Amino acid sequence: MAEARIPHPDLPPPVSIVGPIGWLRRNLFSSPLNILLTLLTLYLLVIAIPPLLRWTVLNATWSGDTRDACQANSGACWVFIRVHFDQFMYGFYPDAQRWRVDLTVLLLIVSAAPLFIRRVPNQIKLRLALGILACYPIIAFILLTGGFGLAVVETSQWGGLLLTLVIAGVGMTAALPLGVLLALGRRSQLPAIQTLCVTFIEFWRGVPLITVLFMSSVMLPLFLPADMSFDKLLRALIGVSLFQAAYMAEVVRGGLQAIPKGQFEAAAALGLGFWKMMGLIVLPQALKLVIPGIVNTFIALFKDTSLVLIIGLFDLLNMVHNATTNPAWLGFSTEGYVFAAAVYWLFCFGMSRYSQSLEKRLHTGHKR
Amino acid sequence: MNRIKTLTAVAAAAVLLTTAGAAYAGKALDAIKERGFIKCGVSDGLPGFSYADEKGNYNGIDVDVCRAVAAAVFGDAAKVKFTPLTAKERLTALQSGEIDVLSRNTTWTSSRDSAQGLNFTGVTYYDGQGFLVNKKLGVKSAKQLDGATVCVQAGTTTELNLSDYFRANKMKLTPISYDKSDESAKSLEAGRCDVLTSDQSQLYAQRIKLAKPGDYIVLPEVISKEPLGPVVRHGDDEWFDIVKWALFVMVNAEEMGITSKNVEEMKKSANPDIKRLLGVEGDKGKDFGLANDWMAVVIKQVGNYGEVFNRNVGAGSDLKIERGLNALWNQGGLQYAPPVR
Structure with missing residues (x-):
C-alpha cells in the first residue's frame, strides 16, 4: 500500500527577494556603485529639502496686502504673487x-x-x-x-499669461501647416518651388529668434513711413510663426523621408494624385512618426515666447519683472521668478504628457 | 554686374528716402493735436522712474513728465499713452515716430544730441554713479575705499567709471561683476563685496532689497555725470519748446511756492511773476500755441517739481532719495529754470 505523498507546502520566498526590501535591493542597492549613488542622492535630498520646505511653506507668508505683512517671516512672501496675480494672468487688460x-x-x-x-x-x-x-x-x-x-482693447494692453498663450497658440497653429507645406515643397521635383522652400528654411534657421524679434521691432519701423505703424504684437507674431515654421518643416521632412518608396508607388498605382497621395497615405504616417519632434518644437516655442521681453512686450516673465520694479514691492524677485517657472513647467509638462499618450494611442506597428 | 549696381543704388536710395521721410514728417505738434493724445516712451520697469503698479497704472518721475506735457497740450494729464521700451529700442522708437517724446532715464550726451538727430529738452534728474556701503565699515568717504572689493554690473559704463576713479585716486580695486542688479545686492548682503556701485538713483532701490536697509549708507561722492531728461526728435521746434517748458514750469512753480493744492489761491497773488506763470496776466501761454493758462493746468494736475520728486523718489516714496543735486539752484542744487516773461 503506497503511502500517499503529501508535498510540503511551498515556502514563501525569502524576504530579501520580494516586498519593499526586495525592491530596494534590486533597484537601489544592487551594486557598490548603485549603493554609493543612492547614498549620495539621499544626502543631497536631506540637505536640500528641509530649507526648501521651510522657505516655500513653513516660514512663508500667505496672508496680507502689503510688504509689511512679510517682514515677520523669513520664508517666501507669497503675498507678492497674490496681489499681482491678476496682472500676471491678464497684463494691463x-x-x-x-x-x-x-x-x-x-x-x-x-x-x-x-x-x-x-x-x-x-x-x-x-x-x-x-x-x-x-x-x-x-x-x-x-x-x-x-x-x-x-x-x-489695444494689443499693447495685453500681457501676462494671456500674451504668452496668444503668442504660443498663434505660433503653433501657424507653424504646423506652414511647416508641412515647406517640407513638401523642399522634397518637390519642381526646381522653383524647391529653391524657394530651401531658401526660406535656411534663412529662418540661420538667424536667432532674438534677432528676428529685434529686427521686427527696431529696424522695420525705420523703413516704413512715419504715419504707417504696424502693431508691435503682430510683428512679433509674424516673426515667431515664420521662424518656427522653418524648424517644423525640417521635423516633418524627417518623417517624410522615413516613409518607404513603396508607399508612394502604391498610392500612385491606385491612381491617386499628389494631394490625395500625401493627404491619405504619406502624411498620416509621416506625422505620426514625428510626434515627439513636433511636440519638442512646440515646447521650445512655448518657452521661446519669453524672448519677447527684449522688445518690450509684457508676457508672463516680463510682467513678473515689472512687478519687481514697483518700489512698494522691491526685493521679491525670487518669489516672482519661482512662480513664473512653475507656470512654464506646468504647461510644458502638460504638453509632454499629452504627446506621450497620443503616441501610445496611435502606435500601429511602429512601436518597438 | 552693372545692373546689380544700379539695383543696389536704387534700393539704397529708397531706404534713405523712407528713413528721411520718417524723421521729418512735418509738424509733430499738429499730428499730436489731431490724434488727441501723446505717445510717450517710458522704461520697461525702473523703480521710482517708471513702472506699472498692481492696478496697471504707470507711476514714476519719468511718467509724470509725460503727464505734464499732456496737461499742457490737452488740458488733461490723462491724455497720454505709454509705450514701455527697452534700452536698446528706445532711440529708434523715437526716431521712427513710434513715440512723440521719450522720457526714459536717458543720459544726455553729445552724440545723442547731434549725430542721432535728437534734442534733449532738459534734465528731470541729475544722476551720477555712487557707492553703497555697510555702516560697519566705518567709511565716510569714497576716498577711504583703498583695497575694497566692489560689486558692479558687468558691461556698463559704470564698470569703466569705477576703474577710472580708483586709478585717478591711486587706490587698489578688486571688482566683482554681476549680470543682474538683484545678484549684486545679494552678494553685498552676504559680504562677498564691501561696496556696491551703481547710479545713485539705483543704489536707493538696491538698498530696499536688502534685509536690513538701515545698516547701509550711500556715500556722498558722485563719480560720473548722468543728466537724465526727456528727448524729442529733430524737426519740430514748437513741440520741442512745449516739452522743454512743461518741465521748466514745474521747476519755476516750486521756486515760487506754487503747489497743486494752492494753485487756485495763488492766482490771486499780487506777485507779477506768479500772475504771468499762471496765465492771470499777459499772454505768455498763448505764445506756445496753447491755452493761456496751460502752465496753471500742469501745476494743478501734476504738481510742481518738488511734489513730483517727493512722491516718486523722495521722502514721500519708498526710495527716500535725498534732493542733493536735484534741489533748487537757490537751495544748493542744480535745478534751475529760465523765467517766464
Whole structure:
C-alpha cells in the first residue's frame, strides 16, 4: 500500500527577494556603485529639502496686502504673487473687460473637449477640428481686440499669461501647416518651388529668434513711413510663426523621408494624385512618426515666447519683472521668478504628457 | 554686374528716402493735436522712474513728465499713452515716430544730441554713479575705499567709471561683476563685496532689497555725470519748446511756492511773476500755441517739481532719495529754470 505523498507546502520566498526590501535591493542597492549613488542622492535630498520646505511653506507668508505683512517671516512672501496675480494672468487688460479673456479660453476648452474623448467617432472629430480651426481664431480675435459692440482693447494692453498663450497658440497653429507645406515643397521635383522652400528654411534657421524679434521691432519701423505703424504684437507674431515654421518643416521632412518608396508607388498605382497621395497615405504616417519632434518644437516655442521681453512686450516673465520694479514691492524677485517657472513647467509638462499618450494611442506597428 | 549696381543704388536710395521721410514728417505738434493724445516712451520697469503698479497704472518721475506735457497740450494729464521700451529700442522708437517724446532715464550726451538727430529738452534728474556701503565699515568717504572689493554690473559704463576713479585716486580695486542688479545686492548682503556701485538713483532701490536697509549708507561722492531728461526728435521746434517748458514750469512753480493744492489761491497773488506763470496776466501761454493758462493746468494736475520728486523718489516714496543735486539752484542744487516773461 503506497503511502500517499503529501508535498510540503511551498515556502514563501525569502524576504530579501520580494516586498519593499526586495525592491530596494534590486533597484537601489544592487551594486557598490548603485549603493554609493543612492547614498549620495539621499544626502543631497536631506540637505536640500528641509530649507526648501521651510522657505516655500513653513516660514512663508500667505496672508496680507502689503510688504509689511512679510517682514515677520523669513520664508517666501507669497503675498507678492497674490496681489499681482491678476496682472500676471491678464497684463494691463482693463478690469471690466477681463471676462472676455475668460470667455475666450472657456470657448476653446468647451469646443475642443470632444476631440479628446475616445468614444467620439473620427469623422466627427475631423469636422469639429476643421470647424474650430476655421472659426475659433476669428471669434477669439473679435473677443480679445473688440469691435461689434465690444470696447476696443489695444494689443499693447495685453500681457501676462494671456500674451504668452496668444503668442504660443498663434505660433503653433501657424507653424504646423506652414511647416508641412515647406517640407513638401523642399522634397518637390519642381526646381522653383524647391529653391524657394530651401531658401526660406535656411534663412529662418540661420538667424536667432532674438534677432528676428529685434529686427521686427527696431529696424522695420525705420523703413516704413512715419504715419504707417504696424502693431508691435503682430510683428512679433509674424516673426515667431515664420521662424518656427522653418524648424517644423525640417521635423516633418524627417518623417517624410522615413516613409518607404513603396508607399508612394502604391498610392500612385491606385491612381491617386499628389494631394490625395500625401493627404491619405504619406502624411498620416509621416506625422505620426514625428510626434515627439513636433511636440519638442512646440515646447521650445512655448518657452521661446519669453524672448519677447527684449522688445518690450509684457508676457508672463516680463510682467513678473515689472512687478519687481514697483518700489512698494522691491526685493521679491525670487518669489516672482519661482512662480513664473512653475507656470512654464506646468504647461510644458502638460504638453509632454499629452504627446506621450497620443503616441501610445496611435502606435500601429511602429512601436518597438 | 552693372545692373546689380544700379539695383543696389536704387534700393539704397529708397531706404534713405523712407528713413528721411520718417524723421521729418512735418509738424509733430499738429499730428499730436489731431490724434488727441501723446505717445510717450517710458522704461520697461525702473523703480521710482517708471513702472506699472498692481492696478496697471504707470507711476514714476519719468511718467509724470509725460503727464505734464499732456496737461499742457490737452488740458488733461490723462491724455497720454505709454509705450514701455527697452534700452536698446528706445532711440529708434523715437526716431521712427513710434513715440512723440521719450522720457526714459536717458543720459544726455553729445552724440545723442547731434549725430542721432535728437534734442534733449532738459534734465528731470541729475544722476551720477555712487557707492553703497555697510555702516560697519566705518567709511565716510569714497576716498577711504583703498583695497575694497566692489560689486558692479558687468558691461556698463559704470564698470569703466569705477576703474577710472580708483586709478585717478591711486587706490587698489578688486571688482566683482554681476549680470543682474538683484545678484549684486545679494552678494553685498552676504559680504562677498564691501561696496556696491551703481547710479545713485539705483543704489536707493538696491538698498530696499536688502534685509536690513538701515545698516547701509550711500556715500556722498558722485563719480560720473548722468543728466537724465526727456528727448524729442529733430524737426519740430514748437513741440520741442512745449516739452522743454512743461518741465521748466514745474521747476519755476516750486521756486515760487506754487503747489497743486494752492494753485487756485495763488492766482490771486499780487506777485507779477506768479500772475504771468499762471496765465492771470499777459499772454505768455498763448505764445506756445496753447491755452493761456496751460502752465496753471500742469501745476494743478501734476504738481510742481518738488511734489513730483517727493512722491516718486523722495521722502514721500519708498526710495527716500535725498534732493542733493536735484534741489533748487537757490537751495544748493542744480535745478534751475529760465523765467517766464
